[in-house]
Amino acid sequence: MNTVRYEQNPLVTPQDVKPYHEGYEVIGAFNAGIAVYGGEILMLLRVAERPIAPEPGIVLAPVYDEAAGAVGVTEIRADDARYDFSDPRVIRNVSTDAGFAYLTSISYIRIARSTDGRHFRVDDEPFLYPAGRFETFGIEDPRVTQIGDTYYIVFSAVSPVGIGVAMASTRDFRSAARHGLIFGPDNKDVVLFPEKVNGKYYALHRPTVRSVGRPEIWIAESPDLLHWGNHKHLAGLREGMWDSARIGGGAVPLRTDKGWLALYHGATEDHRYCMGALLLDADDPSKVIARSAAPVLEPEADYERNGFFGGVVFSCGAIARGDKVKMYYGAADTSMACAELSLGEIMEGLVYE
Numbered sequence: 001m002n003t004v005r006y007e008q009n010p011l012v013t014p015q016d017v018k019p020y021h022e023g024y025e026v027i028g029a030f031n032a033g034i035a036v037y038g039g040e041i042l043m044l045l046r047v048a049e050r051p052i053a054p055e056p057g058i059v060l061a062p063v064y065d066e067a068a069g070a071v072g073v074t075e076i077r078a079d080d081a082r083y084d085f086s087d088p089r090v091i092r093n094v095s096t097d098a099g100f101a102y103l104t105s106i107s108y109i110r111i112a113r114s115t116d117g118r119h120f121r122v123d124d125e126p127f128l129y130p131a132g133r134f135e136t137f138g139i140e141d142p143r144v145t146q147i148g149d150t151y152y153i154v155f156s157a158v159s160p161v162g163i164g165v166a167m168a169s170t171r172d173f174r175s176a177a178r179h180g181l182i183f184g185p186d187n188k189d190v191v192l193f194p195e196k197v198n199g200k201y202y203a204l205h206r207p208t209v210r211s212v213g214r215p216e217i218w219i220a221e222s223p224d225l226l227h228w229g230n231h232k233h234l235a236g237l238r239e240g241m242w243d244s245a246r247i248g249g250g251a252v253p254l255r256t257d258k259g260w261l262a263l264y265h266g267a268t269e270d271h272r273y274c275m276g277a278l279l280l281d282a283d284d285p286s287k288v289i290a291r292s293a294a295p296v297l298e299p300e301a302d303y304e305r306n307g308f309f310g311g312v313v314f315s316c317g318a319i320a321r322g323d324k325v326k327m328y329y330g331a332a333d334t335s336m337a338c339a340e341l342s343l344g345e346i347m348e349g350l351v352y353e
């Protein structure tokens with residue numbers, strides 16, 4: 001595969017983002033949703049900020065306080081045996097199996113704007129900020145889908161009651177309307193298709209099941225983008241391959257003359273994240289026609305292998321122009337990068353079902 005990583009990579013790094021919270025540091029500007037608006041390319045960045053601990057031995061966990069309307073911190077002693085700090089992303093309570101107790105950083109969505117798609121200016125203020133009880137641990141990994149002149153933004157809403165997927169919409173990327181949770185917990189990686197197919201909206205989604213089943217890609221339909229039904233299992237994990245442990249929708253599906261091309265992420269048991277593609281039927285996206293044998297992008301560059309959580313390429317948006325697919329992606333849960341892929345080569349690498 002003739003992949004061209006931009007020579008300006010990484011395009012946006014934590015150093016380019018001024019912390020919004022006093023006493024915090026920006027540790028990630030990554031997993032951005034992509035929009036083309038007013039002649040510019042916008043990244044809707046997931047910005048992760050971490051409170052700076054006052055002294056060694058103390059860990060601060062950021063939590064949005066609904067009553068105060070602001071982010072506060074919970075103080076935990078680093079030698080507290082009830083907690084496991086080994087994953088840099090989360091603080092686990094070892095006495096329960098109820099998932100993680102806290103995240104180590106809090107994420108919100110901030111816009112970076114560019115006229116050439118390579119040099120970005122980051123807005124001073126957040127665009128979407130945690131609000132309400134389903135977002136107290138932050139909002140993450142947005143995908144932006146333009147339908148008519150409205151841009152729909154779907155993102156993970158994280159809180160102690162689970163990870164669901166919320167929706168907001170905007171027409172100007174200055175203000176946004178909120179539409180609540182469109183998928184309940186635990187779910188992630190929701191991607192809305194850019195147009196109706198046979199009179200219905202479609203979305204990819206990724207339930208994170210805890211009893212039986214595995215983290216795989218599903219598809220659902222809706223009359224109005226708010227109410228989703230007719231759920232179908234779309235694609236599963238593939239043992240021994242690069243997508244053997246976890247998969248989820250990535251970029252907004254691209255319409256091609258062979259069907260819908262959905263760039264998705266796949267991870268192994270040891271958390272190595274790659275990007276690949278699914279080709280879905282043009283008239284019935286719940287039918288998989290073909291799927292990448294090998295990844296279309298793997299973590300190879302230094303900024304993809306090393307970072308806050310290394311060995312990760314994770315795309316939430318791509319722009320197609322002729323044979324060129326400009327795939328923007330989060331690298332190592334730290335920064336943003338872009339790679340140009342050839343649509344023809346992606347198609348040649350597919351195995352038909």
Ligand code: MAN
Pocket residue numbers: 089090103140156158163
């Ligand atoms: C995982 C990772 C983190 C994320 C949490 C909550 O641990 O994807 O980056 O913050 O889930 O969504």
